[in-house]
């Protein structure tokens with residue numbers, strides 16, 4: 001086979017490959033949004049968006065970029081080897097640039113939009129399966145009665161939030177657990193709202209006679225700035241009250 005024949009064969013098969021890839025990107029998106037539609041429970045939908053949305057969008061974008069790149073390289077019917085290689089090189093470079101742009105949008109701008117939707121999902125009144133009525137979200141003070149000691153300690157020490165919904169008519173409660181470390185703080189280095197707790201470590205467990213110590217590690221998603229802060233954990237109370245977090 002001569003080079004021309006190779007190119008013609010490639011132009012035909014390359015198109016099929018690009019259609020296939022575009023199809024896969026479509027399936028990823030379709031799967032994501034159909035899953036979202038099929039999840040009725042707000043908390044489960046919250047978790048699904050939180051865990052998968054940005055990843056799924058990124059995967060679909062990458063596959064689609066490959067599809068477009070391959071397709072563009074099947075459009076010229078003839079060409080010397082050198083021009084085929086130049087086209088390929090330019091395509092790869094353009095693909096990388098667009099890829100970086102999409103990745104940055106998904107990493108730094110899209111989360112604001114996700115956060116807004118998550119907030120709405122988290123605070124939309126739950127419907128009680130007992131009475132069919134809207135439930136009420138308890139305040140931090142009210143909810144302690146419904147959380148066991150372990151949950152309360154977790155809430156006080158770690159970056160965890162429990163929401164307690166109550167059906168005032170039947171007394172039915174629904175407890176939902178949220179990871180507080182998803183809430184981002186402002187980074188002192190770059191000033192973006194991208195500083196998050198990356199790890200928490202108990203250095204010393206509190207006892208009835210001594211305070212404990214907890215170390216929180218923070219990392220900025222944008223500039224990579226890192227810091228850590230020690231927190232004192234109040235000693236355990238004999239009466240069984242929850243340990244309180246004391247900021248130092």
Ligand SMILES: [Zn+2]
Pocket residue numbers: 187188189190191192194220221222223224225
């Ligand atoms: Zn930063």
